[in-house]
Amino acid sequence: MSEITITFPDGRQKAYAINSTAMDIAMDISEGLARNVLAAKVNGEVWDATRPITQDAELALLTWRDKEGQSTFWHSSAHLLAEALEALYPGVKFGIGPSIDRGFYYDVDTGDRSLSTEDLPKIEQKMLELARNKSVYERREVTKADAIAYFEEKGDEYKLELLDGLDDGSITFYQQGDFVDLCRGPHIPNTGPIKAVKLLNVAGAYWRGDETRAQMTRIYGVSFPKKKELDEHLALLEEAKKRDHRKLGAELELFMFSEKVGAGLPIWLPKGTAIRQRLEDFMKAEQLKRGYTPVITPHIGKKDLYVTSGHYEKYGEDSFQPITTPREGEEFYLKPMNCPHHCEIYGHRPKSYKDLPIRIAEFGTVYRYEQSGELHGLTRVRGFTQDDAHIFCTPDQVKGEFLDVLDLTMHVVKKLGFENFTAQISLRDPKNKEKYIGSDEDWEKAEAAIIEATQEVGLETVTELGEAAFYGPKLDFMIQDALGRSWQLGTIQVDYNLPKRFELEYIGADNEAHRPVMIHRAPFGSMERFIGVLIEHCAGKFPLWLTPEQYSILTISDKYLDYAKELKTELDSLGLRGILDQRAEKIGRKIRDAEVKKIPFMLIVGEEEASAQKVSVRRQGEGDKGSMTAEEFAKMVEEMS
RNA sequence: GCCAGUGUAGCUCAGUUGGCCAGAGCAGCUGAUUUGUAAUCAGCGGGUCGGGGGUUCGAAUCCCUCCACUGGCUCCA
Incomplete structure (x- = not known):
């Protein structure tokens, strides 16, 4: 029994020496592949690529292209973050540091010192510096007693608490560089592939998600094997910021909040109301x-209504407190x-x-x-x-x-x-x-x-x-x-x-x-x-049937205002809604303003249009669509709605 | 509610060891311009520097407190 049979995802089989690792096998296939291997799926379980395989197995090599490859990469990045933190802030205690959907975090207790976003660049630099050491993530099985001894010595009560819930015999440590962590793994082979790191923010997080327990500092980050991928990811976050409904809602004058009215009480402005009413x-x-x-x-409804429904018992304390009638003292709750x-x-x-x-x-x-x-x-x-x-x-x-x-x-x-x-x-x-x-x-x-x-x-x-x-x-x-x-x-x-x-x-x-x-x-x-x-x-560009203003008529000069007004009346009668920009501005300016307001169609009227009884149609975000009659335009909007 | 951070004109921001009347761009108003596919020019008005309290000869700047907002956590009928 010096050989094991490995079955690949495509069904192909091949014999390898017992105790071969996924990395060995990858190397056998191609060196290029081996360079990209982050982890391996052995009989459906994600393993370190460097862990010896002791029996026949189904094997899938995991790279950055696999979801599990990414999560392993990020989990290892979390350990790298911890290593950097320990180097920069000796004595820091660690909670948990998993991978998440897009990136990773580590919960830490920094004692009296508090971390803020300003500290992040420094930590990032340290991480990159440590990554360049290509430190191996070394797996080792430890006894529970040894594990407890280690963390008692270190004074990390969080890890001790985690150990409390684990059975002897199933406990593993991972070490890269000087940093040792209680961890079931798996990890990428070494820190080398972590080429680009961005720590995104710090936030408070309760230990074990329990609000009665200590609040730790959670550091969120994301990392990539290539700088370009990080840049793309950051660009995506930028795009998301641009689409933020709070920002667009203010810019497009859809809704507002007022400190005087109260937090969490949205006030619908005319344009937002128009959308909402159509919905x-x-x-x-x-x-x-x-x-x-x-x-x-x-x-509102009387307290008794909610006693009957059960809402009172469940949420009575955590709801707006009752309004009472001045004479009788009857209690009413906001529904x-x-x-x-x-x-x-x-x-x-x-x-x-x-x-x-x-x-x-x-x-x-x-x-x-x-x-x-x-x-x-x-x-x-x-x-x-x-x-x-x-x-x-x-x-x-x-x-x-x-x-x-x-x-x-x-x-x-x-x-x-x-x-x-x-x-x-x-x-x-x-x-x-x-x-x-x-x-x-x-x-x-x-x-x-x-x-x-x-x-x-x-x-x-x-x-x-x-x-x-x-x-x-x-x-x-x-x-x-x-x-x-x-x-x-x-x-x-x-x-x-x-x-x-x-x-x-x-x-x-x-x-x-x-x-x-x-x-x-x-x-x-x-x-x-x-x-x-x-x-x-x-992104603020509402479907035509919902948008508050479907078009804006832009005149080249106010010589064409009469025609523009006729046009508006005609479009009204065709069931479209829009506005007429009659400012004495240049056409470029009117176009820009309409573009920024995300009005779907700009109808440009000047000498040519007035004499031909047509409009030049410009689509927001796209550009000139040529000239047509009002009916043709209305039909086009209809078809696009 | 908790941790961390932010709050200067309608908007975006400058003012960062405490020190002359707190600045800019955009928006607004007034006037000029009558313009062909993403910002015409000029002038003017506008801020109890989030509210309150304190330290100081002096506070946008330092401290306390409240409010609002941001990122998370916890919660979400």
């Missing part, structure tokens, strides 16, 4: 087609959800099974107290409007209704041009059931309904435990913004609990009282958040 009109029309009934309910009000509407008079399903829809504005540090542009606010609806139906109707909601949601997502989204089934945390209300049986029924319906339409889903609402499981639509952050937008929830708490009933064909099932759903989710993500998605 609402679109949704209202869709809902009308699908048998929804619009309702309107007040912005954090629309469902309790809608339950009251359902209960307004006895229902027959013939009435069901009942679909109650409302663009309902709700207010939730969010922690001050959580507020973020339009995506995390304290007052927002949901495109909410509640469907009350019989148990038999649940699946059909769910499928219809799914269809509506997909329609909306596609209409707005979102191609990449994830459907997430959010279930309760089985280890933490007391966080939720309702019986196990009801939860299981609700979960089954969601899973079955998504399977039926073949929707690809991921499942997350602990992400359910306190009253029921959800199907959440997650959409990525320009910074790669994932936002929950639309949501569909199957709820057996609230109907019970509100004692909702219908009389069945058997003349007996039955409990309806409730489906909560909001395809946009929150208008604020949706528009925030939409702004970043389209």
Whole structure:
């Protein structure tokens, strides 16, 4: 048994000496390949490329082109960061330092000294300096006792705590240069390939994600094998900054915030309102087609309403505190959800099974107290409007209704041009059931309904435990913004609990009282958040059917104002919306201003156009599209919408 | 809420060992210009330097506190 058989991803097999490493094998294939190997997948498990293989195995060599290759590279970069920190700040203690989606971080405790972004360039330099040593990442198995002794000597209580949770016999250390870390690995062969490093920011992070525990300093960074790749990555981050909805929202005058009105309370300016109303009109029309009934309910409700719904018990302390009537001292809460009000509407008079399903829809504005540090542009606010609806139906109707909601949601997502989204089934945390209300049986029924319906339409889903609402499981639509952050937008929830708490009933064909099932759903989710993500998605260049101003008429000189006004009237009558720039500015200036405001079409009128009764059309971001009549232009806009 | 950072005119920023009346560009207003595909010229107005308190002969600058914002963490009905 001095040979082992290695099976490659393409099925090819070859014999190698026992204890060959992935690196040896790569070298056998080609030296160029060996230079690029970062790690290896051995029987489905990611290993160090330098770790001896002791038996027959399936082997895939991992390079920068593989996701696991990248994450190994970044994980090793985190160790390099730690080595640099230890060199620069002796005595620093380390928490954890994993790779993340795009890069890596390390949590450190620097004692009395605090790190700021100004310290980062110095640390980067140190990392690059250490990387040039091409220090080998050396794996070594240690006993738990030895590991404890090492970190006790070093005085790193965080590592000791991590060790506490590990079993003897499974503990490994990795060392590169002078830095030794408790780590299960794997790592790249040596620090050499880490050619470009950028430390992005420092942030606070609780030890083990627990807010009652010590706050450490988290240093985020990203690294690459080539400087060019780093530059490209940084350019991408720049582009994301340009698309930031907070910046574009201010520039395009869509919305604002006011210190006097209050943090987290968005104020919609005319142009933002125009977009929002078009979205609402679109949704209202869709809902009308699908048998929804619009309702309107007040912005506050008595405390008792939320005691009944369970919201009081769950969020009473963490919500805006009640408004009280001056004489009687009655307590009213700002509504954090629309469902309790809608339950009251359902209960307004006895229902027959013939009435069901009942679909109650409302663009309902709700207010939730969010922690001050959580507020973020339009995506995390304290007052927002949901495109909410509640469907009350019989148990038999649940699946059909769910499928219809799914269809509506997909329609909306596609209409707005979102191609990449994830459907997430959010279930309760089985280890933490007391966080939720309702019986196990009801939860299981609700979960089954969601899973079955998504399977039926073949929707690809991921499942997350602990992400359910306190009253029921959800199907959440997650959409990525320009910074790669994932936002929950639309949501569909199957709820057996609230109907019970509100004692909702219908009389069945058997003349007996039955409990309806409730489906909560909001395809946009929150208008604020949706528009925030939409702004970043389209970089402020809204679809023609949504944009506040479709065109701007730009006159060459005010000799052509009369014609421009005629044109405007004609375009109005053709159902287009736009503005007339009548300033005594040069045409270049008017074009520039319209370009910056991202107005889709610039209609240039001068001598030629006035005499030919045409317009010269310029498309924002593209340029001259030639001249045409107003009708031809209107038709073109129609076709492009 | 927690850690780190930021806050000067509508916007972007200068003013960085405490020291004459706090500056610029853009935007705004007024006037001139009547212009052919990304910024015409000139003049004028505009800031209790985020709020409050303190140190000092003197504070945009140093200290305390509150507010808002940024990056994360925790949270998110």
